[in-house]
Amino acid sequence: MPKIDLYRNVHMGQRARLFTLAIELGTADISHSGAATDQADRCLAMTQELREHADHEDTFIHQLLRERAPEAADALDAEHIRLDAAFTALDERARTLPDTPIEALPDAQHALYLALNEMISAYLAHLHVEETVAMPALWQYASEDELGAVFAAFRASRTPEQARSDLRKMLPALPPAPRAAIVRGVIGAVPDQAGSTLAAVSTTLSPDQRHRLYEDLGVPETWALRENEQV
Template identity: 40%
Template sequence: MQDAPPLIDLYTLPHKAIRAAVAHAAMTVGATDPDGIAEAASAVGEALGELAAHAAHEEEFIDPLLERRLPDAAIEVAEQHRRLGATIDGVLRQRDGALAVAPEQPGAVLGLYRALQRLAAENLLHLDHEETVVMPALWVVTPPHELQELMASFRAAHPDAAALYRRWPAALAATERRLVGVGEASTVPAPERQGPSYPKPRSGAVTSGR
């Protein structure tokens, strides 16, 4: 008897890299003196850039699947994204404010650090929900070939998607790095996020109405 093909997990590997990006930014800000705010602000922009790119990928490929297969889960995920987007926009405003007043107001850096940690906490719960609630439910209701086709479409549309893992290789196990074809060194610059971090819902998308 042949072994069943491995289940296609849409979330875990990119989420590992996203967690690493946000944690790195939080550690950078936490270790920053007021006169080093520019470097800290850049790290925050890079982390939010990773979040924005990932959110755009989910909206383009995973959200339509959720709307077809798990409409209630689609509503919950959309609401979590909405709340995260508002939190991220707040962090961006706080980052810009800290850039404007530090080092004259040293407390601005600490305020940015705490705001980023609150975002990290909210994001961790969101990623865990997608991995431990949404993905297992998708496995139940979605034929394996449909997940395979989704991944093939994603890779065709975004051949550079593995750059996320090249930026954060230490977030993955060695077997996972081999699976996505990356080494151990980070060689790819992260995207810089300036504006709102979560795309607006598509026309006709399922939303909570809240």
């Protein structure tokens, strides 16, 4: 049975969405009405999400890490200081973009693009520390039951809609086998709502990913759609 990894899947989802945001910001035509505001809002929403994610880690993971491996926890604390500076710089650039005169928009867009990529660079380094320093320390000093309890506590803190949103952000970035295992567990926990739950969490998958998921679960794609319509 695979070891419990508190970071792997959610970090894969974050990487995929950060890279997508960088590509789409870099290629966006922000000369159209409202486009600059849309791109700025996407950047601000991302930094807000990443700050909330850091709060979740502090609440549910890093207390245990500080108790068992304080040096690893100290390394993460140092990373947070660097990350906060990158988040703030990106937010400042994003907030100024919508009010930029039309003739200055290309340069302002590129400046925001650079700030976003600087933040991504800092964030990738942070993820690397969590995955190669913090998680191995937890595997060494905490039991599987304790790591399982961390997962359970976090899940209990999320509303049903928050939990579905978490899955929609994460599932497209995962390989087929772990994606199917996660969804199998989710729909197995609510057998009376299995079809509607499956339909709800698979909305962000590509057609090929969705087809593979249904195939791995052993259900026809029309099953979840039909069940969802009946709810």
